[in-house]
Amino acid sequence: MDNKTLENQRVLIVDDQRAFQLMFKGILYSMGATNVAFAPTGEQALAKCTNIGYDILFVDYHLGVGKNGKQLLEDLREKKLLLPNSIFMLVTGENTVPMVMSAVELEPDDYLVKPFSQSVLRSRIQRIQRKKAHLATLYQALFDGQAEQVITLCQQEIAKEGRYQQFCKRVLVENLINLSRYGEAEVILQHSLEQRRSGWALFLQAKLCFLQQRFQESLALCQEAIEGNRYFAEAYDVMAQTYLAMGELDQAFSSIQTAAEIAPFSMPRQYLVIKIARELDNIPQQVNASKQLYEITRRSIKQDVVHLLNYIRTIIDAAVREDDPTQRNRYFQEVSLALQRVKRDDGMIREIDFSLFEMLCQARLESLSGAQFQAKKTYAAVAEQLAEQHQILPDAIFLLNQIGEFEQASTLTKLVPAELMKNPLLNTLFSDQQNFVGQKQLQFAELNKAGIKSYKEGNFATAITQFETALELAPMNTGSALNLIQASLQQLNRQQKHKSTELFDRCKKTFRVVDNMPLPEHHRARYKELLQQFTKLREELRR
Missing domain, CATH: 3.40.50.2300 (Response regulator)
Known part of the structure; x- marks a missing residue:
């Protein structure tokens, strides 16, 4: 030896x-x-x-x-x-x-x-x-990221028909696919498969067929690769992508679930789990996969605070969508545990004000529990700090949409950096929330518009009912709250001697929606004017 x-x-x-x-x-x-x-x-x-x-x-x-x-x-x-x-x-x-x-x-x-x-x-x-x-120059070219040189060196080695030609064929095809040179890649793969139905060639041919939308061929090749190696997770990945492209969601989910069970520590795989699970509205799997992404990256070069934030956002999103109170409470507990764990983790890189993120999360949970005033009060306390905290702007937007402050949410959305939205999970959370609140927002807008029309026609009682119904959909909406106050004040003014104390109390309660809250200039001016009118009426009632 x-x-x-x-x-x-x-x-x-x-x-x-x-x-x-x-x-x-x-x-x-x-x-x-x-x-x-x-x-x-x-x-x-x-x-x-x-x-x-x-x-x-x-x-x-x-x-x-x-x-x-x-x-x-x-x-x-x-x-x-x-x-x-x-x-x-x-x-x-x-x-x-x-x-x-x-x-x-x-x-x-x-x-x-x-x-x-x-x-x-x-x-x-x-x-x-x-x-x-033997392959020193090839490994150096791979290290340097010289794709064209890698291709040339692989071709030279393959021509020699040496002992490493299969390895070089695989490297060559992978580089050709990455450069979208599909025709050249397919010639090599077809020749290789004629000689031997090896797993790597079947897999890359399946990937190539998927990229060219030859879905049935892709599925057949994936199946053949898996029959040769039942632990071929990457083949299951391509199978899942193919089924997803075909709209076969159940088969897609079954395939990606198998891949994740075989080899769970892949970021692209977990992102694909989330994508398919969201299509199926499978909330527990979305939460589990987002947690996996956080765990995979938390000690690696891929560590990014966005993975932690997305994990917690996904749990809250699950709670928003959950109708069962028991399961919703479990999600509440999971959020609390995750927040506590992070605070104890000294190794977590934080490029954000984590206490600010925590407050926004708690406000979202408060809103879900019915404490709408407290949720909006929390937002008011942190609103001025958000300009310097781009990473957590999405959480403020999620909260504002949740409590019905659609106008402010839209304004903040314009401030979110485009770079941040490149994260696929965050992008999906944004899109899903827009879809989730879209119908509610549409109904709210119609009611608010109808209330304004009734108000202009002098039908203050009808306007009050319409604005109140609008606020049931968007309980903390500043614009609608001011509309309700304005209609209520007009109705009170119309009542000469016997002003309704009930209407007065409701008006007083509605002021809480806007009191001490950060307001756009046009709302602030209306608020001051209406507050003066309300104060005058209150003094009249006390006489």
Whole structure:
């Protein structure tokens, strides 16, 4: 046996178990290693890789609190800290399907399940070293993102008909598809499939057919790929996308659910779960997938506060849509737990005023519980701070629509940065709320318009009824509240000596909708004028 496999190689072992570190170090030394470093956490490993380019990394999947091995690999690739000739091997004692398949999907150079023998380790490393050495220029082009050079190098290697031609064909086809060169990709795939019905070729041909809207062909190819490998999560992804494009929602959901069970730690997959679940109005699955997105990203290079915000927004959205009081209360509790958990999580990056976000969430829950005045009061307390907090503008808009302040919600919507709306889940939440409140908003507008017409015709009693009905749909709507007050005051003025105390009290109560609230200029002027009229009437009643 060759005892110099690791001679002159810089090796990093990333594992939080000291006993395994020492045992593994002994194995590596017997294989010729002399330069072995350790890191007990993903964060420390990332810091070491910033200063040193390691030749081989052995990384445990589970690393306690903090980044796991998969997230470390994502970080190293994103930051270009994993050199083209470096070897990255994931190591774990867990061999469950979701764990293994999620790791394999990320395509480390290899994946080892504990325990493993020294001979297995040596043969795996030597195999990868030979491949990396032979395809050094190709790996460098991939590292540099030189797509055209990658294509040329793959074509040259394929022409030699060497041992790595299948790998090069796959890389070549993937690059051609990414460049929308579908015709060239299909020629290579057809030739490959004539020789051998391999899983990678079936999958890429299925993807190609989907992109070209050849849906039946895509489904047949996905099915064939899955028959060859029942854990082929990516084939289930394409199958789900195809069924969705065909409008077959139940089949689409069944397919993406299977993919998520096989390999749950994929962001695009969880976004697809949410998309299909929303089409089916499957609220629990939407909440579960948005939570998965938050969990997947919270310690990785993909960490973004928007994933946390969207998770909590999705729960509140579920509560808004839920008719069963018991289930709604469960969603209320989940929101509270999620907010508390974040406040205890020192590792969460927060580019926002989280207390402000929390207040808006609580206001939405208050509104759902019937405490409309309190919800609007909360909004009034934070309104001036929103201009500097673009990330949570959507939550203010959701709240305003919820309490019926459609005009203010529309004004704020224009301030939301376009970049923020590129997030697919947030975009969906926005669209869904617009659809959800759209019918209510339409009914409200018709009632308010009818009330204005009645008022202009001098039918104040009818106008009052119409404005009150409008406020049942949009309880905190400033414009309609002012309309109701104005109609009530006119009706009170019409009553000469025996003014209705009931109407007066209702008028007084309606003022609460606008008292101490931030108002647009045209509403503020009306409010002041109506308040003066009301004060005068109140003094007359006291005489």
